[in-house]
Amino acid sequence: MKIxxxxxxxxxxxxxxxxxxxxxxxxxxxxxxxxxxxAEKENLDKAYVANRSEKDIRAFYPTTIARGFSRPNYAxxxxxxxxxxxxxxxxxxxxxxxCVIVGRAADIILSEYKPFRIFVCxxxxxxxxRCYSRAETDEKMTDKEILRKCREIDRHxxxxxxxxxxxxxxxxxxxxxxxxxxxxxxKSLIPxxxxxxxxWYSEEKTK
Amino acid sequence: MKIxxxxxxxxxxxxxxxxxxxxxxxxxxxxxxxxxxxAEKENLDKAYVANRSEKDIRAFYPTTIARGFSRPNYAxxxxxxxxxxxxxxxxxxxxxxxCVIVGRAADIILSEYKPFRIFVCxxxxxxxxRCYSRAETDEKMTDKEILRKCREIDRHxxxxxxxxxxxxxxxxxxxxxxxxxxxxxxKSLIPxxxxxxxxWYSEEKTK
Numbered sequence: 001m002k003i004x005x006x007x008x009x010x011x012x013x014x015x016x017x018x019x020x021x022x023x024x025x026x027x028x029x030x031x032x033x034x035x036x037x038x039a040e041k042e043n044l045d046k047a048y049v050a051n052r053s054e055k056d057i058r059a060f061y062p063t064t065i066a067r068g069f070s071r072p073n074y075a076x077x078x079x080x081x082x083x084x085x086x087x088x089x090x091x092x093x094x095x096x097x098x099c100v101i102v103g104r105a106a107d108i109i110l111s112e113y114k115p116f117r118i119f120v121c122x123x124x125x126x127x128x129x130r131c132y133s134r135a136e137t138d139e140k141m142t143d144k145e146i147l148r149k150c151r152e153i154d155r156h157x158x159x160x161x162x163x164x165x166x167x168x169x170x171x172x173x174x175x176x177x178x179x180x181x182x183x184x185x186x187k188s189l190i191p192x193x194x195x196x197x198x199x200w201y202s203e204e205k206t207k
Numbered sequence: 208m209k210i211x212x213x214x215x216x217x218x219x220x221x222x223x224x225x226x227x228x229x230x231x232x233x234x235x236x237x238x239x240x241x242x243x244x245x246a247e248k249e250n251l252d253k254a255y256v257a258n259r260s261e262k263d264i265r266a267f268y269p270t271t272i273a274r275g276f277s278r279p280n281y282a283x284x285x286x287x288x289x290x291x292x293x294x295x296x297x298x299x300x301x302x303x304x305x306c307v308i309v310g311r312a313a314d315i316i317l318s319e320y321k322p323f324r325i326f327v328c329x330x331x332x333x334x335x336x337r338c339y340s341r342a343e344t345d346e347k348m349t350d351k352e353i354l355r356k357c358r359e360i361d362r363h364x365x366x367x368x369x370x371x372x373x374x375x376x377x378x379x380x381x382x383x384x385x386x387x388x389x390x391x392x393x394k395s396l397i398p399x400x401x402x403x404x405x406x407w408y409s410e411e412k413t414k
Binding site: 123174177192193197202207 | 387406409
């Protein structure tokens, strides 16, 4: 069973890497589709689910006694519901077939499958140029603002992951392989990565 | 030109990985041999050179005014000399042929060669069991003492590296690939790693 999970720094090209790797291996890649499935299942707006996804639910805890647990906290309840639904869908997808799953702490959620866990990173200059090439032409953000945004999203991801494990997000020993995309075209990394994964799984079989 | 550098956490099996990888690729691996060459060149004891190697020279700076720079500081002078000699030898070896070089900030020292930079890591439990299997039978250290020793050696390596670069030791974005050896036999990782490196260099050629 080939379950490959991609954790990634924002701007590192992790999503593209996941997609291209899945194509090379001939298996499906699940990324945004998970959001769509959750939205459908919970009958919620996609953008709303996307906004809640990969966020630490503790951000929605009451912060003062006056806004205590005794009052209904819909934001918290709904975020917990979305999280539960997302986990269920991730487990269902992994149970159906070999696949690549991008983000959403899938490496931890699917630990019983012993997934091959990839972390994708890049240096800041490289992330910056990747963000530029993706941005709409009317988006006007300074380098500083872009990098602040990248770090903020990564902080959310790290915090989300910390709900499931004490292994720190982005720390190499929490993944099987960390791939650095700095100054690389993502597609140029795929042959090497595919070769690694094929050899990894054929080694597993001989055990 | 295939120059592969191995940075490694103490107890992660990085040295064994370097040796086995070099064997698989049919190229030499330089590790302790560098110490021997430095000792020979500087006419110093091998154990003494080994003790000074991969240590931050700032550890040998005078710490009080009374022990100021005006007095000759032989420990500092000799450590600088060993460091310079080590760099010269690393450059010479890399200039001679494709090779794997373990440790000694070779990834930074040889940056003009654009080496393929590997970082080898493992979780603490795995490092502990690797240290046990290596230890002499009369060595009696508690788990806590072993892990303290591992962290101390890694701190020295990080500090040594920080003399050459502002890229933090062990941070994934400073290497091309981070390999996690947790619960793995090193030799089981070699086919995958060899496949990755061969594909990496054949991709480089097509550029």
